[in-house]
Amino acid sequence: MKIKNVKEFEEFKRNIAKRKKDIVISVSSGTCGLAKGAEEVFEALKKEIEINGLEKKIEIKATGCHGFCQYEPTVVIKKNDLEVILINVNEKDSKKIIESALRRKKSYTPKEIKEFVSKQKRILLENNKYVDPKNIEDYIAIGGYTSLSKALNMEGKEIVEIVKKSGLRGRGGAGFPTGKKWDMCRNQKSDKKYIICNADEGDPGAYMNRALLEGNPHLIIEGMIIGAYAIGADEGIIYVRSEYPLAVKNLEIAIKQAEEYGFLGENILSSGFNFKLKIFEGAGAFVCGEETALISSIEGFAGEPRLRPPYPAEKGLYGKPTNINNVETWANVPFIIAYGWKWFSSIGTGKSKGTKIFSLVGKVKNTGLVEVPFGTTLREVIYEIGGGIKDGKFKAVQIGGPSGGCIPEKSLDKKLDYEEISESGAIMGSGGLIVMDEKTCVVDVAKYFTNFLRYESCGKCNSCREGLNQMYAILDRITKGKGKLEDLTLLEELGEYIKKASLCGLGKTAPNPVLTTLKYFKNEYLAHIKEKKCPAGVCKELIEYSIEKEKCVGCGKCNEVCSTGAIDLENYKIEKEKCIKCGACYEVCKKGAITIK
Amino acid sequence: MQERCYYDKMKDKVEIKIDGKELIVPSSATILDVANEIGIYIPTLCHNDALKPYASCRMCLVEIYTNGRKRIVTACNYKVENGLEVYTTTKEVEKLRKINIEILLAKAPDSKKIQDLAFKLGVSETRFKKEKGNSCILCGLCARICEEIVGASAINFYDRGNKRKIGPPFGEPSEDCIGCGMCAYVCPTNTIEIIEKDGKRIIEPWGKEVKMKKCEKCGNYFIPQPLANKLEKEFGLKDAFKYCPKCKNGKG
Ligand SMILES: Cc1cc2nc3c(=O)[nH]c(=O)nc-3n(C[C@H](O)[C@H](O)[C@H](O)COP(=O)(O)O)c2cc1C
Ligand code: SF4
Ligand code: SF4
Numbered sequence: 001m002k003i004k005n006v007k008e009f010e011e012f013k014r015n016i017a018k019r020k021k022d023i024v025i026s027v028s029s030g031t032c033g034l035a036k037g038a039e040e041v042f043e044a045l046k047k048e049i050e051i052n053g054l055e056k057k058i059e060i061k062a063t064g065c066h067g068f069c070q071y072e073p074t075v076v077i078k079k080n081d082l083e084v085i086l087i088n089v090n091e092k093d094s095k096k097i098i099e100s101a102l103r104r105k106k107s108y109t110p111k112e113i114k115e116f117v118s119k120q121k122r123i124l125l126e127n128n129k130y131v132d133p134k135n136i137e138d139y140i141a142i143g144g145y146t147s148l149s150k151a152l153n154m155e156g157k158e159i160v161e162i163v164k165k166s167g168l169r170g171r172g173g174a175g176f177p178t179g180k181k182w183d184m185c186r187n188q189k190s191d192k193k194y195i196i197c198n199a200d201e202g203d204p205g206a207y208m209n210r211a212l213l214e215g216n217p218h219l220i221i222e223g224m225i226i227g228a229y230a231i232g233a234d235e236g237i238i239y240v241r242s243e244y245p246l247a248v249k250n251l252e253i254a255i256k257q258a259e260e261y262g263f264l265g266e267n268i269l270s271s272g273f274n275f276k277l278k279i280f281e282g283a284g285a286f287v288c289g290e291e292t293a294l295i296s297s298i299e300g301f302a303g304e305p306r307l308r309p310p311y312p313a314e315k316g317l318y319g320k321p322t323n324i325n326n327v328e329t330w331a332n333v334p335f336i337i338a339y340g341w342k343w344f345s346s347i348g349t350g351k352s353k354g355t356k357i358f359s360l361v362g363k364v365k366n367t368g369l370v371e372v373p374f375g376t377t378l379r380e381v382i383y384e385i386g387g388g389i390k391d392g393k394f395k396a397v398q399i400g401g402p403s404g405g406c407i408p409e410k411s412l413d414k415k416l417d418y419e420e421i422s423e424s425g426a427i428m429g430s431g432g433l434i435v436m437d438e439k440t441c442v443v444d445v446a447k448y449f450t451n452f453l454r455y456e457s458c459g460k461c462n463s464c465r466e467g468l469n470q471m472y473a474i475l476d477r478i479t480k481g482k483g484k485l486e487d488l489t490l491l492e493e494l495g496e497y498i499k500k501a502s503l504c505g506l507g508k509t510a511p512n513p514v515l516t517t518l519k520y521f522k523n524e525y526l527a528h529i530k531e532k533k534c535p536a537g538v539c540k541e542l543i544e545y546s547i548e549k550e551k552c553v554g555c556g557k558c559n560e561v562c563s564t565g566a567i568d569l570e571n572y573k574i575e576k577e578k579c580i581k582c583g584a585c586y587e588v589c590k591k592g593a594i595t596i597k
Numbered sequence: 598m599q600e601r602c603y604y605d606k607m608k609d610k611v612e613i614k615i616d617g618k619e620l621i622v623p624s625s626a627t628i629l630d631v632a633n634e635i636g637i638y639i640p641t642l643c644h645n646d647a648l649k650p651y652a653s654c655r656m657c658l659v660e661i662y663t664n665g666r667k668r669i670v671t672a673c674n675y676k677v678e679n680g681l682e683v684y685t686t687t688k689e690v691e692k693l694r695k696i697n698i699e700i701l702l703a704k705a706p707d708s709k710k711i712q713d714l715a716f717k718l719g720v721s722e723t724r725f726k727k728e729k730g731n732s733c734i735l736c737g738l739c740a741r742i743c744e745e746i747v748g749a750s751a752i753n754f755y756d757r758g759n760k761r762k763i764g765p766p767f768g769e770p771s772e773d774c775i776g777c778g779m780c781a782y783v784c785p786t787n788t789i790e791i792i793e794k795d796g797k798r799i800i801e802p803w804g805k806e807v808k809m810k811k812c813e814k815c816g817n818y819f820i821p822q823p824l825a826n827k828l829e830k831e832f833g834l835k836d837a838f839k840y841c842p843k844c845k846n847g848k849g
Contacts, residue, residue, distance in 0.1 A: 500658075501669065
């Protein structure tokens with residue numbers, strides 16, 4: 001059904017509100033939920049509702065990711081104002097869940113989730129709990145497309161002004177002021193303009209964008225329509241990596257529905273504004289997330305970055321003015337229009353406004369998607385939201401993805417704020433947070449990221465391609481105990497050079513892991529070089545496994561798992577010549593009798 | 598004092614400053630164009646005036662200021678703009694160029710061209726691990742000349758990152774290669790070789806073999822057959838390659 005104008009839209013909203021059922025059960029069915037059996041839970045609950053003839057009373061929906069990744073599948077029961085969150089749900093619990101949903105008189109949140117959401121401010125993610133991404137009416141029911149209807153009544157310039165004043169900055173990494181970018185593109189004279197949503201999300205371990213795309217695609221679409229109207233673009237492209245099949249599917253459905261309902265297409269809500277939206281599936285290279293490489297890739301060329309100027313706002317896709325923003329940036333737009341720039345700019349710090357979603361992974365107790373206002377400290381995120389280190393002691397947190405930086409304990413009171421994070425040598429990036437404990441070797445970590453980046457560089461710039469290769473070679477010899485003291489200065493020089501001499505953001509940030517670990521953990525590098533020791537016990541060439549006679553109970557488990565027969569149980573010895581340092585014995589020994597030196 | 602522009606009839610002019618010299622230049626020029634024109638030396642490796650700028654070797658780095666903002670950019674592909682200030686010999690730029698050539702020297706230690714440039718920049722040894730056996734610095738001159746000048750597009754880049762390579766598609770000798778050898782002539786590291794024997798020309802490492810054409814008078818081989826065909830066809834030079842140049846001019 002096509003909604004032709006604002007009046008019809010208002011009436012439509014009233015009608016949906018009337019259709020609401022008493023109880024709504026949502027099953028978190030994002031990629032992570034599905035992997036842990038969300039579909040089975042959903043089916044079991046649905047069957048239970050049908051068996052008991054409760055279809056009129058209870059609505060069940062498969063929603064996107066709720067962000068409690070560690071406790072999937074999770075189920076949220078909403079009964080008027082009452083909300084019950086259930087974690088680690090099993091399909092066998094369906095009967096109990098339905099019964100209790102009917103009886104329930106009090107809200108309930110498990111303590112793990114309470115801790116996890118304590119310091120969060122969930123604006124963008126919150127609705128993932130309530131909308132079925134495959135149903136546009138769900139989105140409309142929570143106020144969706146109301147901002148669009150409001151925006152179409154304003155001048156494009158007015159909208160750009162609001163976004164400018166809100167202080168919204170790009171969430172794709174660089175933090176460029178969004179309103180300013182829109183203004184640049186809006187001011188270009190051209191018969192054709194494009195807008196693009198960057199949903200390439202190539203950082204390993206990061207999935208903030210995926211959660212929004214899968215769980216609430218209309219939010220992004222609405223943001224894009226508003227942006228297109230403000231800028232004067234009539235065509236938009238969502239560039240999604242093909243490794244996100246569910247996101248692609250949900251976006252396809254959402255675009256089709258938005259067209260059917262009249263939010264996309266010709267003369268949207270009788271405003272005279274036309275806009276069409278398409279999906280482009282990316283080929284899966286990390287560098288294709290860089291905006292100019294992304295544009296080349298859509299045009300059918302190799303995914304290699306181009307020199308700026310000209311900026312995409314001047315000459316972008318097919319040489320036309322193009323505005324490109326990240327998924328999360330677009331997702332903020334409908335909220336800013338709905339609640340105003342004053343509201344938005346009241347959240348956050350001096351120059352970083354609003355909230356930011358992080359994917360918190362690694363050695364913390366609670367992992368998952370975390371949405372916090374800018375200005376929250378890393379310590380709060382790791383110790384309060386994350387619940388602290390699983391076991392052992394904190395060592396560092398890598399912020400900003402593979403080309404971010406490693407931040408030590410003493411800097412944990414740094415606020416999450418674009419400028420404050422850059423000062424520490426790291427970058428905000430798109431929001432990856434990897435927490436490491438003392439069993440992590442920072443030299444090994446730097447080597448790991450450098451290796452990732454040397455493969456993921458497009459390979460055009462000598463500085464980036466060969467520079468990273470040389471950087472890797474140096475790190476490799478340090479982790480093998482063959483490093484020299486001069487290597488440290490060489491690494492520093494090389495790092496500065498790669499940053500300055502390379503064309504795009506990849507090369508310009510790639511040395512960050514090395515430079516920050518050198519800055520904050522120099523002693524660990526020195527231990528590898530001078531003492532030929534890896535203090536964290538990670539670098540194979542520098543460690544030795546042995547059996548502590550006093551602790552050994554002679555169970556022989558180590559002997560069973562050792563693939564090379566290096567264990568001499570009679571003499572409590574591990575034969576050096578045979579040991580390949582796989583660490584299997586260390587993992588299997590319950591008595592802690594295997595030690596690393 | 599403003600120096601005279603070097604083109605008289607310029608449609609779009611911009612004012613720039615390069616190493617303190619104020620100039621009026623055409624807006625279509627790059628920093629390197631301007632520097633070359635007024636005799637300021639900027640080292641290059643992957644640049645060739647006949648080809649589009651590519652900026653892969655990063656040799657031509659310069660320091661620029663636009664609207665008060667400092668950047669390090671490659672001179673070969675950076676278009677001049679009003680108010681642009683360029684510095685070509687700052688300490689920082691010199692340091693970057695040195696380490697850049699050090700890295701190239703490690704990649705192609707036997708290249709005379711790179712050794713010479715290193716010497717010119719005051720670098721005699723590289724502190725980096727030398728690579729053996731693969732001296733291609735991926736400047737792309739071969740692929741670009743093959744596409745832009747020869748018009749054959751027989752070779753191209755493939756893969757990315759440190760696996761990036763240049764070669765014919767799928768690593769098989771290309772149907773489109775006419776054996777002209779232009780790629781070998783422009784290669785700064787002698788990675789590409791032309792071998793001629795038994796009436797054949799082989800271009801390595803592309804593994805391409807083409808037949809040579811015999812002079813109908815003296816019987817010497819003098820031009821790759823596919824190249825002769827292409828020239829005859831494209832320039833309407835019918836029978837132009839019947840005889841070798843010597844015989845044709847009666848000097849045979
Ligand atoms: C190597 C590299 C990868 C990038 N990957 C992404 C990405 O996956 N998603 C994204 O939105 N931006 C990515 N960016 C940043 C984009 O170039 C661009 O700045 C961003 O899409 C602009 O949108 P924003 O202003 O909303 O942040 C990447 C940049 C670089 C250098
Ligand atoms: S810096 Fe690296 S990724 Fe970026 S253009 Fe240069 S080689 Fe490609
Ligand atoms: S020899 Fe072949 S590959 Fe080389 S430039 Fe000529 S046509 Fe291209």
